[in-house]
Amino acid sequence: MGAAPVLLVGCGRLGAAMLRGWLASKTLKPADVTIMAPRVNAAMQGFAAQGVRVEPAPQWRARTVVLAVKPKVGADALKSALPLLADDAVVVSVMAGVRAASLTPLLKPGQSLARVMPSTGTAHGAGVACLHAEYARARDHAEALFAPIATVIGLEREDDLDAATALCGSGPALVFAQVAALAKGAEALGIAPDLAARMARATLTSAAASVANDPRTLDELIAEVASPGGTTEAGLKVLAGALEPLMKDAVGAAHRRAGELSETS
Numbered sequence: 001m002g003a004a005p006v007l008l009v010g011c012g013r014l015g016a017a018m019l020r021g022w023l024a025s026k027t028l029k030p031a032d033v034t035i036m037a038p039r040v041n042a043a044m045q046g047f048a049a050q051g052v053r054v055e056p057a058p059q060w061r062a063r064t065v066v067l068a069v070k071p072k073v074g075a076d077a078l079k080s081a082l083p084l085l086a087d088d089a090v091v092v093s094v095m096a097g098v099r100a101a102s103l104t105p106l107l108k109p110g111q112s113l114a115r116v117m118p119s120t121g122t123a124h125g126a127g128v129a130c131l132h133a134e135y136a137r138a139r140d141h142a143e144a145l146f147a148p149i150a151t152v153i154g155l156e157r158e159d160d161l162d163a164a165t166a167l168c169g170s171g172p173a174l175v176f177a178q179v180a181a182l183a184k185g186a187e188a189l190g191i192a193p194d195l196a197a198r199m200a201r202a203t204l205t206s207a208a209a210s211v212a213n214d215p216r217t218l219d220e221l222i223a224e225v226a227s228p229g230g231t232t233e234a235g236l237k238v239l240a241g242a243l244e245p246l247m248k249d250a251v252g253a254a255h256r257r258a259g260e261l262s263e264t265s
């Protein structure tokens, strides 16, 4: 079963990123998509210029609903969207921490829910999307929608989505923060800020290409760069013992926050 027609509820940072990815990859055509949001923002104006509807047409029914609003308004937003759902629609919630149990009671018997935790890299067809659904139909439907724009990772346990939120949802920002810190390191050596930022970003792109395409383990990739007694080894010695606990704390804090959102949903 194809995903179209799709109702995108909420078109902020993540909603717009996913839609860019779906349109660029031709997973969806502009005419397949309707956006539902309280006001037309700049991103929506851009999508509307491509042919995406920014308000539902009469009698229009969605086969897929992507719920991309803040967790605290998720249930209300879904309630507003219910009259637009086909009887067998699949609702894909990308909201952090909102338990399936708080949304599924709103659905009709033929409708089902998948929870997906994507990254904004979906805009470039290079996202990560962790997926959990109780029923195979919703799981297969969501996987088909996200596979063209993300590496899809299936999770057996819904609880693991909080860790996915911390790692795959928030993680890109944790990596960007490290790239920014790397640039600061170059600035401390007298490199101009814009040049340092370009160098750091290009370094990330290069490292990401190795991670994506080289089957060796991360330790092997590190060893390839860090020849004994060389410059990389000198830098790694500074990180040793500090980076791992720091990242553990950062991912742990994001995970705790996802858990708090779960408790209030």
Ligand SMILES: NC(=O)c1ccc[n+]([C@@H]2O[C@H](COP(=O)([O-])OP(=O)(O)OC[C@H]3O[C@@H](n4cnc5c(N)ncnc54)[C@H](OP(=O)(O)O)[C@@H]3O)[C@@H](O)[C@H]2O)c1
Residues within 6 Å of the ligand: 009, 010, 011, 012, 013, 014, 015, 036, 037, 038, 039, 041, 068, 069, 070, 071, 073, 076, 077, 094, 095, 096, 097, 117, 118, 119, 120, 169, 170
């Ligand atoms: N950003 C990420 O990288 C990321 C990653 C993984 C998961 N998520 C999840 O994705 C969801 C959206 O995050 P975001 O960063 O995209 O937030 P965001 O930029 O604030 O976008 C939310 C959008 O929803 C709109 N909205 C508010 N109430 C609505 C309603 N009742 N119906 C329809 N639209 C409504 C907002 O419009 P106004 O601005 O006009 O209020 C806004 O454009 C969150 O639940 C978050 O946990 C985000």
